[in-house]
Amino acid sequence: MRKITVIVSLLGILLIASSFVQSKNLPQTMVRGKALYTTYxxxxxxxxxxxxxxxxxxxxxxxxxxxxxxxxxxxILKGQSGEVKVNGVVYNAIMPAQDYLKDEEIADILNYFTNAWGNKNLKLFTPAQVKKLR
Ligand code: HEC
Known part of the structure:
Protein backbone atom coordinates (compact mmCIF):
# COMPACT_ATOMS: atom_id res chain seq x y z
CA MET A 1 0.00 0.00 0.00
CA ARG A 2 2.74 2.41 0.95
CA LYS A 3 4.66 1.55 -2.18
CA ILE A 4 1.65 2.43 -4.29
CA THR A 5 1.24 5.78 -2.56
CA VAL A 6 4.89 6.57 -3.21
CA ILE A 7 4.61 5.58 -6.87
CA VAL A 8 1.41 7.57 -7.35
CA SER A 9 2.88 10.69 -5.78
CA LEU A 10 6.06 10.32 -7.82
CA LEU A 11 3.97 10.10 -10.98
CA GLY A 12 2.08 13.19 -9.89
CA ILE A 13 5.29 15.13 -9.38
CA LEU A 14 6.54 14.01 -12.79
CA LEU A 15 3.33 15.16 -14.43
CA ILE A 16 3.48 18.58 -12.80
CA ALA A 17 7.17 18.87 -13.68
CA SER A 18 6.60 18.05 -17.34
CA SER A 19 3.77 20.54 -17.73
CA PHE A 20 5.98 23.13 -16.06
CA VAL A 21 8.77 22.45 -18.56
CA GLN A 22 6.25 22.74 -21.42
CA SER A 23 4.88 26.08 -20.31
CA LYS A 24 8.42 27.28 -19.66
CA ASN A 25 9.29 26.49 -23.27
CA LEU A 26 6.31 28.42 -24.59
CA PRO A 27 7.88 31.91 -24.59
CA GLN A 28 10.91 30.77 -26.66
CA THR A 29 8.94 28.83 -29.24
CA MET A 30 6.49 31.76 -29.52
CA VAL A 31 9.29 34.24 -30.27
CA ARG A 32 10.78 32.03 -32.98
CA GLY A 33 7.33 31.19 -34.32
CA LYS A 34 6.30 34.83 -34.57
CA ALA A 35 9.33 35.71 -36.69
CA LEU A 36 8.68 32.74 -38.99
CA TYR A 37 4.97 33.56 -39.20
CA THR A 38 5.82 37.12 -40.24
CA THR A 39 8.01 35.82 -43.06
CA TYR A 40 5.98 32.89 -44.37
CA ILE A 76 0.91 23.31 -43.23
CA LEU A 77 3.22 20.62 -44.58
CA LYS A 78 1.04 19.72 -47.55
CA GLY A 79 -0.91 22.92 -48.06
CA GLN A 80 -4.60 22.94 -48.69
CA SER A 81 -7.10 23.49 -51.48
CA GLY A 82 -10.78 22.98 -52.12
CA GLU A 83 -13.72 24.29 -50.18
CA VAL A 84 -13.37 24.81 -46.42
CA LYS A 85 -15.67 26.54 -43.99
CA VAL A 86 -13.93 28.50 -41.25
CA ASN A 87 -16.03 30.27 -38.63
CA GLY A 88 -19.07 29.95 -40.89
CA VAL A 89 -17.43 31.54 -43.96
CA VAL A 90 -16.60 29.51 -47.07
CA TYR A 91 -13.09 29.65 -48.55
CA ASN A 92 -12.04 28.03 -51.76
CA ALA A 93 -8.51 28.97 -52.65
CA ILE A 94 -5.09 27.44 -52.60
CA MET A 95 -2.63 27.45 -49.73
CA PRO A 96 0.76 26.33 -51.04
CA ALA A 97 2.56 23.49 -49.20
CA GLN A 98 5.05 24.85 -46.68
CA ASP A 99 7.25 21.75 -46.70
CA TYR A 100 10.43 23.76 -47.35
CA LEU A 101 10.29 24.71 -43.66
CA LYS A 102 12.25 22.58 -41.16
CA ASP A 103 10.42 20.38 -38.61
CA GLU A 104 11.41 22.76 -35.79
CA GLU A 105 10.22 25.76 -37.77
CA ILE A 106 6.79 24.25 -38.42
CA ALA A 107 6.44 23.33 -34.72
CA ASP A 108 7.39 26.90 -33.72
CA ILE A 109 4.90 28.44 -36.17
CA LEU A 110 2.13 26.17 -34.88
CA ASN A 111 2.98 27.00 -31.27
CA TYR A 112 2.90 30.68 -32.15
CA PHE A 113 -0.42 30.94 -33.94
CA THR A 114 -2.26 28.48 -31.69
CA ASN A 115 -1.32 30.79 -28.79
CA ALA A 116 -1.61 34.21 -30.43
CA TRP A 117 -4.55 36.62 -30.77
CA GLY A 118 -6.62 34.99 -28.01
CA ASN A 119 -5.93 31.42 -29.17
CA LYS A 120 -4.78 29.06 -26.45
CA ASN A 121 -2.99 25.73 -26.69
CA LEU A 122 -0.70 24.56 -23.92
CA LYS A 123 -0.02 21.16 -25.48
CA LEU A 124 2.97 22.24 -27.51
CA PHE A 125 3.73 20.88 -30.97
CA THR A 126 7.09 19.14 -31.31
CA PRO A 127 9.48 18.75 -34.26
CA ALA A 128 9.18 14.95 -33.87
CA GLN A 129 5.43 15.15 -34.56
CA VAL A 130 6.10 17.08 -37.78
CA LYS A 131 8.84 14.70 -38.88
CA LYS A 132 6.50 11.72 -38.55
CA LEU A 133 3.97 13.25 -40.95
CA ARG A 134 6.40 14.51 -43.59
C1 HEC B 1 -0.49 32.34 -50.47
C2 HEC B 1 -1.32 32.55 -49.30
C3 HEC B 1 -1.10 31.70 -48.08
C4 HEC B 1 0.06 31.53 -47.35
C5 HEC B 1 1.44 32.12 -47.64
C6 HEC B 1 -0.29 30.68 -46.24
N1 HEC B 1 -1.61 30.35 -46.27
FE1 HEC B 1 -2.65 29.21 -44.91
N2 HEC B 1 -4.28 29.24 -46.10
C7 HEC B 1 -4.39 29.96 -47.28
C8 HEC B 1 -5.67 29.63 -47.91
C9 HEC B 1 -6.19 30.23 -49.22
C10 HEC B 1 -6.31 28.70 -47.08
C11 HEC B 1 -7.67 28.01 -47.35
C12 HEC B 1 -7.48 26.97 -48.44
C13 HEC B 1 -8.76 26.39 -48.97
O1 HEC B 1 -9.60 27.17 -49.43
O2 HEC B 1 -8.92 25.16 -48.90
C14 HEC B 1 -5.41 28.49 -45.92
C15 HEC B 1 -5.71 27.69 -44.83
C16 HEC B 1 -4.95 27.62 -43.68
C17 HEC B 1 -5.34 26.95 -42.45
C18 HEC B 1 -6.65 26.21 -42.18
C19 HEC B 1 -7.82 27.12 -42.06
C20 HEC B 1 -7.78 28.10 -40.92
O3 HEC B 1 -7.83 29.31 -41.18
O4 HEC B 1 -7.71 27.71 -39.73
C21 HEC B 1 -4.30 27.08 -41.57
C22 HEC B 1 -4.21 26.56 -40.15
C23 HEC B 1 -3.25 27.83 -42.27
N3 HEC B 1 -3.69 28.13 -43.53
C24 HEC B 1 -2.02 28.16 -41.72
C25 HEC B 1 -0.97 28.75 -42.44
C26 HEC B 1 0.37 28.94 -41.93
C27 HEC B 1 0.82 28.58 -40.53
C28 HEC B 1 1.12 29.51 -42.93
C29 HEC B 1 2.59 29.87 -42.92
C30 HEC B 1 3.52 28.78 -42.69
C31 HEC B 1 0.23 29.72 -44.06
N4 HEC B 1 -1.02 29.23 -43.72
C32 HEC B 1 0.60 30.32 -45.25
C33 HEC B 1 -3.46 30.83 -47.81
C34 HEC B 1 -2.13 30.93 -47.39
Missing amino acids: CMSCHMEDGKGMENVYPPLAKSDFLKKPAKDLIEN
Whole structure:
Protein backbone atom coordinates (compact mmCIF):
# COMPACT_ATOMS: atom_id res chain seq x y z
CA MET A 1 0.00 0.00 0.00
CA ARG A 2 2.74 2.41 0.95
CA LYS A 3 4.66 1.55 -2.18
CA ILE A 4 1.65 2.43 -4.29
CA THR A 5 1.24 5.78 -2.56
CA VAL A 6 4.89 6.57 -3.21
CA ILE A 7 4.61 5.58 -6.87
CA VAL A 8 1.41 7.57 -7.35
CA SER A 9 2.88 10.69 -5.78
CA LEU A 10 6.06 10.32 -7.82
CA LEU A 11 3.97 10.10 -10.98
CA GLY A 12 2.08 13.19 -9.89
CA ILE A 13 5.29 15.13 -9.38
CA LEU A 14 6.54 14.01 -12.79
CA LEU A 15 3.33 15.16 -14.43
CA ILE A 16 3.48 18.58 -12.80
CA ALA A 17 7.17 18.87 -13.68
CA SER A 18 6.60 18.05 -17.34
CA SER A 19 3.77 20.54 -17.73
CA PHE A 20 5.98 23.13 -16.06
CA VAL A 21 8.77 22.45 -18.56
CA GLN A 22 6.25 22.74 -21.42
CA SER A 23 4.88 26.08 -20.31
CA LYS A 24 8.42 27.28 -19.66
CA ASN A 25 9.29 26.49 -23.27
CA LEU A 26 6.31 28.42 -24.59
CA PRO A 27 7.88 31.91 -24.59
CA GLN A 28 10.91 30.77 -26.66
CA THR A 29 8.94 28.83 -29.24
CA MET A 30 6.49 31.76 -29.52
CA VAL A 31 9.29 34.24 -30.27
CA ARG A 32 10.78 32.03 -32.98
CA GLY A 33 7.33 31.19 -34.32
CA LYS A 34 6.30 34.83 -34.57
CA ALA A 35 9.33 35.71 -36.69
CA LEU A 36 8.68 32.74 -38.99
CA TYR A 37 4.97 33.56 -39.20
CA THR A 38 5.82 37.12 -40.24
CA THR A 39 8.01 35.82 -43.06
CA TYR A 40 5.98 32.89 -44.37
CA CYS A 41 2.32 33.27 -43.41
CA MET A 42 1.51 36.91 -42.74
CA SER A 43 1.15 37.93 -46.39
CA CYS A 44 -2.07 35.90 -46.55
CA HIS A 45 -3.27 35.37 -42.99
CA MET A 46 -2.37 38.94 -41.94
CA GLU A 47 -0.53 40.33 -38.92
CA ASP A 48 -3.58 40.07 -36.67
CA GLY A 49 -4.33 36.51 -37.87
CA LYS A 50 -7.72 37.58 -39.17
CA GLY A 51 -6.99 36.78 -42.81
CA MET A 52 -9.22 38.31 -45.46
CA GLU A 53 -12.88 37.35 -45.57
CA ASN A 54 -13.74 34.95 -48.42
CA VAL A 55 -10.11 34.86 -49.59
CA TYR A 56 -7.73 33.87 -46.78
CA PRO A 57 -9.27 32.21 -43.71
CA PRO A 58 -8.51 33.54 -40.23
CA LEU A 59 -6.16 31.78 -37.81
CA ALA A 60 -7.27 33.98 -34.90
CA LYS A 61 -10.09 32.21 -33.03
CA SER A 62 -10.44 29.84 -35.99
CA ASP A 63 -12.71 26.85 -35.40
CA PHE A 64 -10.38 24.95 -37.72
CA LEU A 65 -7.83 24.94 -34.88
CA LYS A 66 -10.03 22.54 -32.91
CA LYS A 67 -9.00 19.81 -35.34
CA PRO A 68 -6.53 17.15 -34.15
CA ALA A 69 -2.86 18.18 -34.07
CA LYS A 70 -2.15 15.81 -36.95
CA ASP A 71 -4.56 17.66 -39.28
CA LEU A 72 -3.03 21.03 -38.45
CA ILE A 73 0.50 19.81 -39.10
CA GLU A 74 -0.52 18.25 -42.42
CA ASN A 75 -2.35 21.40 -43.42
CA ILE A 76 0.91 23.31 -43.23
CA LEU A 77 3.22 20.62 -44.58
CA LYS A 78 1.04 19.72 -47.55
CA GLY A 79 -0.91 22.92 -48.06
CA GLN A 80 -4.60 22.94 -48.69
CA SER A 81 -7.10 23.49 -51.48
CA GLY A 82 -10.78 22.98 -52.12
CA GLU A 83 -13.72 24.29 -50.18
CA VAL A 84 -13.37 24.81 -46.42
CA LYS A 85 -15.67 26.54 -43.99
CA VAL A 86 -13.93 28.50 -41.25
CA ASN A 87 -16.03 30.27 -38.63
CA GLY A 88 -19.07 29.95 -40.89
CA VAL A 89 -17.43 31.54 -43.96
CA VAL A 90 -16.60 29.51 -47.07
CA TYR A 91 -13.09 29.65 -48.55
CA ASN A 92 -12.04 28.03 -51.76
CA ALA A 93 -8.51 28.97 -52.65
CA ILE A 94 -5.09 27.44 -52.60
CA MET A 95 -2.63 27.45 -49.73
CA PRO A 96 0.76 26.33 -51.04
CA ALA A 97 2.56 23.49 -49.20
CA GLN A 98 5.05 24.85 -46.68
CA ASP A 99 7.25 21.75 -46.70
CA TYR A 100 10.43 23.76 -47.35
CA LEU A 101 10.29 24.71 -43.66
CA LYS A 102 12.25 22.58 -41.16
CA ASP A 103 10.42 20.38 -38.61
CA GLU A 104 11.41 22.76 -35.79
CA GLU A 105 10.22 25.76 -37.77
CA ILE A 106 6.79 24.25 -38.42
CA ALA A 107 6.44 23.33 -34.72
CA ASP A 108 7.39 26.90 -33.72
CA ILE A 109 4.90 28.44 -36.17
CA LEU A 110 2.13 26.17 -34.88
CA ASN A 111 2.98 27.00 -31.27
CA TYR A 112 2.90 30.68 -32.15
CA PHE A 113 -0.42 30.94 -33.94
CA THR A 114 -2.26 28.48 -31.69
CA ASN A 115 -1.32 30.79 -28.79
CA ALA A 116 -1.61 34.21 -30.43
CA TRP A 117 -4.55 36.62 -30.77
CA GLY A 118 -6.62 34.99 -28.01
CA ASN A 119 -5.93 31.42 -29.17
CA LYS A 120 -4.78 29.06 -26.45
CA ASN A 121 -2.99 25.73 -26.69
CA LEU A 122 -0.70 24.56 -23.92
CA LYS A 123 -0.02 21.16 -25.48
CA LEU A 124 2.97 22.24 -27.51
CA PHE A 125 3.73 20.88 -30.97
CA THR A 126 7.09 19.14 -31.31
CA PRO A 127 9.48 18.75 -34.26
CA ALA A 128 9.18 14.95 -33.87
CA GLN A 129 5.43 15.15 -34.56
CA VAL A 130 6.10 17.08 -37.78
CA LYS A 131 8.84 14.70 -38.88
CA LYS A 132 6.50 11.72 -38.55
CA LEU A 133 3.97 13.25 -40.95
CA ARG A 134 6.40 14.51 -43.59
C1 HEC B 1 -0.49 32.34 -50.47
C2 HEC B 1 -1.32 32.55 -49.30
C3 HEC B 1 -1.10 31.70 -48.08
C4 HEC B 1 0.06 31.53 -47.35
C5 HEC B 1 1.44 32.12 -47.64
C6 HEC B 1 -0.29 30.68 -46.24
N1 HEC B 1 -1.61 30.35 -46.27
FE1 HEC B 1 -2.65 29.21 -44.91
N2 HEC B 1 -4.28 29.24 -46.10
C7 HEC B 1 -4.39 29.96 -47.28
C8 HEC B 1 -5.67 29.63 -47.91
C9 HEC B 1 -6.19 30.23 -49.22
C10 HEC B 1 -6.31 28.70 -47.08
C11 HEC B 1 -7.67 28.01 -47.35
C12 HEC B 1 -7.48 26.97 -48.44
C13 HEC B 1 -8.76 26.39 -48.97
O1 HEC B 1 -9.60 27.17 -49.43
O2 HEC B 1 -8.92 25.16 -48.90
C14 HEC B 1 -5.41 28.49 -45.92
C15 HEC B 1 -5.71 27.69 -44.83
C16 HEC B 1 -4.95 27.62 -43.68
C17 HEC B 1 -5.34 26.95 -42.45
C18 HEC B 1 -6.65 26.21 -42.18
C19 HEC B 1 -7.82 27.12 -42.06
C20 HEC B 1 -7.78 28.10 -40.92
O3 HEC B 1 -7.83 29.31 -41.18
O4 HEC B 1 -7.71 27.71 -39.73
C21 HEC B 1 -4.30 27.08 -41.57
C22 HEC B 1 -4.21 26.56 -40.15
C23 HEC B 1 -3.25 27.83 -42.27
N3 HEC B 1 -3.69 28.13 -43.53
C24 HEC B 1 -2.02 28.16 -41.72
C25 HEC B 1 -0.97 28.75 -42.44
C26 HEC B 1 0.37 28.94 -41.93
C27 HEC B 1 0.82 28.58 -40.53
C28 HEC B 1 1.12 29.51 -42.93
C29 HEC B 1 2.59 29.87 -42.92
C30 HEC B 1 3.52 28.78 -42.69
C31 HEC B 1 0.23 29.72 -44.06
N4 HEC B 1 -1.02 29.23 -43.72
C32 HEC B 1 0.60 30.32 -45.25
C33 HEC B 1 -3.46 30.83 -47.81
C34 HEC B 1 -2.13 30.93 -47.39
